[in-house]
Amino acid sequence: MDMTIKDAKRAARVLRDVSITSGSLSLTHSQALEIVARQAGYRDWNTMSAALDGASRVGIRRPVPVLRVRDEGVMRDFYVDYLGFVFEWEHRFERDAPLYARVRRDQMVIDLSEHHGDGTPGSVIWVPVDDLRGLHGELTGKAYPRMRPGIDEQAPGGPTMEVIDPYANVIRFCEVTG
Missing domain, CATH: 3.10.180.10 (2,3-Dihydroxybiphenyl 1,2-Dioxygenase, domain 1)
Structure with a gap:
């Protein structure tokens, strides 16, 4: 799946909200961003953000011949x-x-x-x-x-x-x- 910065931030927001409502762990938004970046295979949020920021914004997808x-x-x-x-x-x-x-x-x-x-x-x-x-x-x-x-x-x-x-x-x- 191709992820955008918007998708990553949304995933972090959901992770943070779930951690707060579950009561077992309360993550900050910054901590949630770091977790999302690691799950996506990046070293940290800054690395992921830079990689995604350099991606095309027009959203070209796989062609269908x-x-x-x-x-x-x-x-x-x-x-x-x-x-x-x-x-x-x-x-x-x-x-x-x-x-x-x-x-x-x-x-x-x-x-x-x-x-x-x-x-x-x-x-x-x-x-x-x-x-x-x-x-x-x-x-x-x-x-x-x-x-x-x-x-x-x-x-x-x-x-x-x-x-x-x-x-x-x-x-x-x-x-x-x-």
Whole structure:
């Protein structure tokens, strides 16, 4: 989770208020700030405050790539049955209109669109993963008829496994080593 100075101060205020109402320990706001900083992995409040103060204030968040798909059934077979995504939501402007959907697996979020002009077939997404071999074993165990990915141990950034969806979009799963 990305924390702002405002979030840290709010956490310290809650910690201080809870300590006062519990009666077991009464923290000052300054003490609560120091505890929040240590919990966040900083040496002290001044260090945390300086680090957070230097962060961007515009709040840019993780992007959600939009991939072009053409057939809902084939898309579900690949993204849900094979890759293990779940639908967060689906949208159509009308009953027979093209599908626009958001899928998720762990922290990876992708929008899939049947709308002409959304996404470009042949796009590439690079995705960091914690356990590439575990993911590889899971996917190869499914025996998806059109995909048998391997692991490139020499890929830049770390071992990488590429999967190519039925629309030529490439997803590169990489276990970052360094």
